[in-house]
Amino acid sequence: MSLAVATEIDPAVRAYVDEQLAALRDRVPDNRVTLVVFSGDLDRHLASLVIATGAAAMGLEVSIFYTFWGLSALKKASHLDGKSAKEKMFTLMTPGGLSTLPLSRLNFGGMGRAMLRSMMKEQEVASVEELFATARELGVKMIACTMSMDVMGITREELLDGVEVGGVATFLGDAARSRAAFFI
Amino acid sequence: MSLAVATEIDPAVRAYVDEQLAALRDRVPDNRVTLVVFSGDLDRHLASLVIATGAAAMGLEVSIFYTFWGLSALKKASHLDGKSAKEKMFTLMTPGGLSTLPLSRLNFGGMGRAMLRSMMKEQEVASVEELFATARELGVKMIACTMSMDVMGITREELLDGVEVGGVATFLGDAARSRAAFFI
Amino acid sequence: MSLAVATEIDPAVRAYVDEQLAALRDRVPDNRVTLVVFSGDLDRHLASLVIATGAAAMGLEVSIFYTFWGLSALKKASHLDGKSAKEKMFTLMTPGGLSTLPLSRLNFGGMGRAMLRSMMKEQEVASVEELFATARELGVKMIACTMSMDVMGITREELLDGVEVGGVATFLGDAARSRAAFFI
Numbered sequence: 001m002s003l004a005v006a007t008e009i010d011p012a013v014r015a016y017v018d019e020q021l022a023a024l025r026d027r028v029p030d031n032r033v034t035l036v037v038f039s040g041d042l043d044r045h046l047a048s049l050v051i052a053t054g055a056a057a058m059g060l061e062v063s064i065f066y067t068f069w070g071l072s073a074l075k076k077a078s079h080l081d082g083k084s085a086k087e088k089m090f091t092l093m094t095p096g097g098l099s100t101l102p103l104s105r106l107n108f109g110g111m112g113r114a115m116l117r118s119m120m121k122e123q124e125v126a127s128v129e130e131l132f133a134t135a136r137e138l139g140v141k142m143i144a145c146t147m148s149m150d151v152m153g154i155t156r157e158e159l160l161d162g163v164e165v166g167g168v169a170t171f172l173g174d175a176a177r178s179r180a181a182f183f184i
Numbered sequence: 185m186s187l188a189v190a191t192e193i194d195p196a197v198r199a200y201v202d203e204q205l206a207a208l209r210d211r212v213p214d215n216r217v218t219l220v221v222f223s224g225d226l227d228r229h230l231a232s233l234v235i236a237t238g239a240a241a242m243g244l245e246v247s248i249f250y251t252f253w254g255l256s257a258l259k260k261a262s263h264l265d266g267k268s269a270k271e272k273m274f275t276l277m278t279p280g281g282l283s284t285l286p287l288s289r290l291n292f293g294g295m296g297r298a299m300l301r302s303m304m305k306e307q308e309v310a311s312v313e314e315l316f317a318t319a320r321e322l323g324v325k326m327i328a329c330t331m332s333m334d335v336m337g338i339t340r341e342e343l344l345d346g347v348e349v350g351g352v353a354t355f356l357g358d359a360a361r362s363r364a365a366f367f368i
Numbered sequence: 369m370s371l372a373v374a375t376e377i378d379p380a381v382r383a384y385v386d387e388q389l390a391a392l393r394d395r396v397p398d399n400r401v402t403l404v405v406f407s408g409d410l411d412r413h414l415a416s417l418v419i420a421t422g423a424a425a426m427g428l429e430v431s432i433f434y435t436f437w438g439l440s441a442l443k444k445a446s447h448l449d450g451k452s453a454k455e456k457m458f459t460l461m462t463p464g465g466l467s468t469l470p471l472s473r474l475n476f477g478g479m480g481r482a483m484l485r486s487m488m489k490e491q492e493v494a495s496v497e498e499l500f501a502t503a504r505e506l507g508v509k510m511i512a513c514t515m516s517m518d519v520m521g522i523t524r525e526e527l528l529d530g531v532e533v534g535g536v537a538t539f540l541g542d543a544a545r546s547r548a549a550f551f552i
Contacts, residue, residue, distance in 0.1 A: 009196045012377045017201055017385055021208065024389065027396045027547070028211045033360070034548070038415055040473065043252055047222055047367075050331065054352035060360070068411055069473060086487050105224065105253060116335070119270050123334045147418065150491045151484070168422035176401070176428070176547040179211070179360040180218070182367040183415075183550040193380045201385055205392065212395045217544070227436055231406055231551075234515065238536035244544070289408065289437060300519070303454050307518045363395070364402070364543040366551040 032061040034174045034181040040069030040095060041104035042113055042128060048184045049131035056138035063174045064135075065166070067145035070184075071152065073098050073132070074144050076160045087153030094152070098128050136162070143170060216245040218358045218365040224253030224279060225288035226297055226312060232368045233315035240322035244363070248319075249355045251329035254368075255336065257282050257316070258328050260344045271337030278336070282312050320346070327354065400429040402542045402549040408437030408463060409472035410481055410496060416552045417499035424506035431542045432503075433534070435513035438552075439520065441466050441500070442512050444528045455521030462520070466496050504530070511538065 033055040037048045048064060056062045066074050078096040080088050095101050103113045120127060126134065136142065143166045144159055156165065175181040217239040221232045232248060240246045250258050262280040264272050279285050287297045304311060310318065320326070327350045328343055340349065359365040401423040405416045416432060424430045434442050446464040448456050463469050471481045488495060494502065504510065511534045512527055524533065543549040 009194065009200050010377065013197055013381050014200065016377050016382065017204060020385060020389055021204055024393060024396055025208060027399065028208055029213070029397070029547070031211065033356070036415075036550075038412065038552075044222065047220075047251060050352050051356070055356055055360075058353065058356060060356075067415060084490075086483055086490075089483070090487070115270055115273070119274070119337070120335050122268070125331060125335055147493060151488050151493055153487070168418050169426065172401070172419070172422055172426060172428075172548075176423075178548065179213070180356075180362065180365040181548040181550065182220075182365065183552050184222075184367050193378065193384050197381050198384065201388060205388055209392060212392055213397070215395065217540070228406065231404075231435060234536050235540070239540055239544075242537065242540060244540075299454055299457070303458070303521070304519050306452070306454075309515060309519055363397070364540075364546065364549040366404075366549065368406075368551050 029179045030061065030177045031059065032063075032174065032178040034063050034065070034171070034178040035184055036065045036067060036171060036175075036182070037070035037073070037184050038068050039104070039184060040072045040101060042098075042101035043104050043116070044184050045070075045073055045098065045101055046128050046131065048182075049128065049135055051182065052135045052140045053131055053138060056135065056140050060179070061141075062135075062139075063141040063143060063171075065143045065145055065171045065174075067148045068152075069094065071144060071148055071154060072096065072101060074142065074159045074163050075154070077158055079155065079158055083153050090152050091154075096158075098132055101128070145171070213363045214245065214361045215243065216247075216358065216362045218247050218249070218355070218362040219368055220249045220251060220355060220359075220366070221254035221257070221368050222252050223288070223368060224256045224285060226282075226285035227288050227300070228368050229254075229257055229282065229285055230312050230315065232366075233312065233319055235366065236319045236324045237315055237322060240319065240324050245325075246319075246323075247325040247327060247355075247358045249327045249329055249350070249358075251332045252336075253278065255328060255332055255338060256280065256285060258326065258343045258347050259338070261342055263339065263342055267337050274336050275338075280342075282316055285312070329355070397547045398429065398545045399427065400431075400542065400546045402431050402433070402539070402546040403552055404433040404435060404539060404543075404550070405438035405441070405552050406436050407472070407552060408440045408469060410466075410469035411472050411484070412552050413438075413441055413466065413469055414496050414499065416550075417496065417503055419550065420503045420508045421499055421506060424503065424508050428547070429509075430503075430507075431509040431511060431539075433511050433513055433539045433542075435516045436520075437462065439512055439516055439522060440464065440469060442510065442527045442531050443522070445526055447523065447526055451521050458520050459522075464526075466500055469496070513539070 052062045072095040075096045078091045143164045236246045256279040259280045262275050327348045330351050420430045440463040443464045446459050511532045
């Protein structure tokens with residue numbers, strides 16, 4: 001139907017319309033949501049994963065950039081071999097993996113975290129690990145910030161398999177084409 | 185005038201233009217701003233309400249989603265009846281209402297908060313309660329996150345009248361149609 | 369070429385297309401990124417400046433609004449003359465300038481900050497001062513929030529030269545025309 005209509009119209013008119021639209025189209029967002037997770041707090045990671053899985057379930061393309069303290073979520077293990085003294089210290093003092101993230105408030109050395117986790121379970125709300133797995137199943141792209149990796153001395157081997165790496169240009173490329181982008 | 189022009193043109197041309205535009209229009213944001221307030225800090229609530237009232241005053245549609253610690257702002261009272269031990273503990277340890285929110289920095293057990301409030305008053309800047317009331321008068325939609333309510337054991341009866349409740353799909357529906365969306 | 373094509377088409381058709389497009393164009397974002405920096409933490413300022421310089425290098429217009437604790441980054445000096453007792457106290461207890469910002473985590477009275485700075489240097493990552501200077505060279509517009517200045521008793525004389533001042537309407541004007549906007 002649309003092709004039939006299109007073939008009838010004057011090529012000059014179509015060229016004009018297409019030219020005018022092309023200029024706009026480039027700045028109209030894609031069906032995409034981009035998150036940058038800077039925080040290393042369990043509660044903020046939960047929020048980011050609820051948004052990411054929700055958006056992916058609604059058919060939006062989703063990327064999460066993990067930067068600074070947020071990188072902890074992507075760690076499968078912490079290595080000390082071959083690191084400088086300062087890198088070793090940072091490694092030991094930052095959480096390694098989702099299961100060790102503290103709460104931003106009321107953490108009390110892990111007690112608040114345990115309580116929140118238990119309350120989530122009672123309400124049958126997915127845990128942070130389940131949300132993370134669901135996000136990956138739904139095709140949410142997870143990208144580790146290369147600059148943060150360099151500064152904190154985190155190697156690719158310490159990150160979960162299938163995680164991509166990228167810089168600020170990759171992030172901005174996605175964010176600038178998004179319907180919504182959040183710094184978490 | 186515009187109708188007069190439109191009636192003169194070839195229906196095939198108009199159909200082509202409309203079809204091309206419809207594809208774009210769906211991804212172009214509405215005159216809307218969406219905020220998600222995750223934090224329970226007085227200063228961040230102030231920032232969110234300044235943005236919300238400013239945007240509403242400029243004629244934008246505004247929604248604020250309150251989630252996690254942010255929910256405290258919507259509480260009119262804290263109930264303990266019928267809650268589990270853990271829910272009671274969370275209830276007692278989280279602020280109930282705007283007037284009890286702490287400052288993210290320099291709070292010093294409330295002294296910093298009192299100081300900030302007094303400095304705002306001296307400068308004739310609206311208080312957080314006034315900004316909240318103004319936001320509601322201007323039609324800012326306030327939505328409590330149902331998942332956070334479930335997890336933290338907060339009931340509808342504890343929330344201010346007129347507050348809506350909604351999940352991540354409601355939030356993303358608004359955010360994806362917004363000119364700007366912020367995670368605060 | 370495009371002009372040649374355009375002149376051939378029916379003025380009524382062109383008027384219809386232009387009218388339809390004008391309605392859309394107003395809501396399509398410019399090539400612009402807007403940041404609001406609320407935080408006074410060194411690591412969050414680093415993140416904001418990495419995004420800002422990256423976006424500016426990609427040819428996007430960038431504005432950063434500094435509000436609340438974020439204002440510290442724009443201070444060249446702290447003055448006490450003519451301030452009220454409360455304003456003096458706030459002045460003494462908040463950092464004055466980028467070089468004094470603490471880390472949001474692992475600060476340990478400045479030790480973590482020194483460690484992060486030294487790790488950044490070893491990796492040849494630009495310091496926060498270098499990133500700030502680069503941002504200004506690239507034309508990133510830096511705006512101090514007037515309401516925060518009033519509340520915290522910060523005068524124009526305390527701010528770096530070339531910094532603009534503006535309110536929430538200025539901020540929203542930029543944010544609403546942006547491809548991405550972040551609250552940091």
